[in-house]
Amino acid sequence: MRVLLLFLSAVAILGLAAEAAAQAPVAAPAGRKLRVVTRNLEPFSFEKDGRRVGYAAELWDQLAREARLDYEVHVVQTAQEVIDALKNKTADVGVGAISVTSKREEVIDFSQPFYESGLQVLVSGASGSFADNLMALVKNLFNVELIGAFALLMVTMFIISHLVWRYEHKVNSDMWPKDYKAGMWESFWWTISTLLVGGADNKGPVGVGGRIVAIIWMLLSIVLVSLLTASFTTTLTINTLKGDINGPGDLPGRKVATVKGSTAESWLAAKGARVETFATITEGVLALKAEDVDAVVYDAPVLQYEARKLNDEKLQMVGPVFERQNYAFALQQDSTLRESLNQALLKLTEQGVGNELRKKYFGEDH
Template sequence: MRLLLPILLVASFFSFVTQAAAQAPGTKLRVATRNLEPFSFEKDERRVGYAAELWEQLARETGVEYEVQVVNTAADIIEALKNKTADVGVGAISVTAKREESIDFSQPFYESGLQILTSGGGGSFGDSMLSLIKNLFNLELIGMFLLLMVTMLIISHLVWRYEHKVNGDQWPESYKAGLWESFWWTISTLLVGGADNKGPVGVGGRIIAIVWMLLSIVLVSLLTASFTTTLTVNTLKGDINGPGDLPGKKVATVTGSTTVDWLNRKGAKVEPFATVADCVMALKEGKVDAVVYDAPVVQYEAGKLNDDKLQMVGQMFERQNYAFALQQDSPLREKLNQALLKLSEQGVGNELRKKYFGEDQ
């Protein structure tokens, strides 16, 4: 008990000194960031981007001065905070349970998530026609066509069977010649509602004809719907349409990001690159099957290329939040959170979203 009081006093003094040092006039916070458009990057000798400009306003609001050190990856930012060589991490830094074990975060300022970028669709007229022709030879359409042919042959056989005995001029006695004439009548009835100067005259033939005419209406509707749906879906759809299609595929993402671990768990063949721009270029050149990374960053980089073949597919998944990273038990946390709330109420976040993503969110 006698030892406990001195220990508490020392701890309180250390906390007071730390907080005072962090807020002392003339001292500059060490801000670690990385170049990742559109959140933090260099332009016209000035650091800009959604996170960089939000931090700049936050620093003005709280009255702190800072100096920026640029590192290569998000992992380097986290390591700098853990080693206490940086005070704040600025950028698209995801809040995760693993990171929370060794550092602190401010309240989130942006909700994001992973999304998939693929290369498909668009392109030249020749590419579109080739894709259309390939889609004509899918199992569903072939199955529908074969079923229609079998039905037509059955109807043709029945009409010939009843008609060749009473209408030999139009349905010859010979089975081969008679079936051909009967098939001509059957297909004409299906497509245009009948054949000129040709039709059953016997009772049995006319009953079959009535059945076939009614059935033709249904078959044409079903075939048209199936044909249109299959072509539309298969033309729009590629090999990768969601996270479930990624196992076994070559997928590009940024080295050292949390996405690498996620892709490895899903069984994808991970191809790491230094930047998102490198990932997108690898996809454009056909070196990988897809790019998976934070949705706003991938959309931004893909949009810069203005390539119709590059498509974001599916919805965002593995949703996550971006926040400013801090040292563990940082005395800055409460002060920054209060200022963040104030800026949010002033609409600063919406202004930056409109500036970098083209719309209010």
């Protein structure tokens, strides 16, 4: 009986000890604080009023409190430095807009994703002012496509005018004088009138040859007017409002800015763009404003945040979000923190913490 009581007491003591251990803070190895490495990238992690704020930074802080983790923050310059610190085991956790990729998964681990993102294109288009839009309109009137179309139209009109004069001046010299210069002037007037309004008042071919040419020109005019209208509308609308880059398909061969060491840099290089790298995305956007580059490609939420912060009507996001990717907290390979962090992250998600941060930093509420 005494043995049984001693056994039950031992089980109870072990149970209490296990419960106490579960409720105690999860300490880093050797009793030290967790080493958290991050970089300044608005709106995910940056310094403001002496505090580390941002979507990822604030989510991590709540996650650490939920998992009862004690930590200290170290700031580095690039995403690659974050990965290297975890790979070399000089840091325990990476916090920020860190994309989950297969290449990174080979050397480090990740928590469950906390934000779905992707790349997008930022360009500098026309502003909303009348003067700027008018200048952009005039500039686009002189593009190669429209000039070529207009030149082809003029050549076609000259040929038609010549043929009509050739047949008509012999049988209708009152309307088409035999003098070539005077006859061509009258013939060209008829040709352009037919193109624009369907004919000229009190003037028309009467000979068989002239009428055959006239019928051909009338039918051709219908097609030409439709094609020219579509060409002018499409070219002027797209080029005036957004320039000639309207999505990722227009980037090969163009000068595009992004952040050095980012996934965007690798994607752009693979697609044949002329990549200009910068230490921060802010520098890349300023280069776009200065017309030093044709576009900026980077993580969509970061670009949207930068464009909204600068409050410049010329900065426009174009095309769809592509190369979709997830952000997660980065960990050392085979980290023992992964399970506890995932459980705490799921709990915070169920509590709506992620939605609150989205609304705070991106104006999103979903």
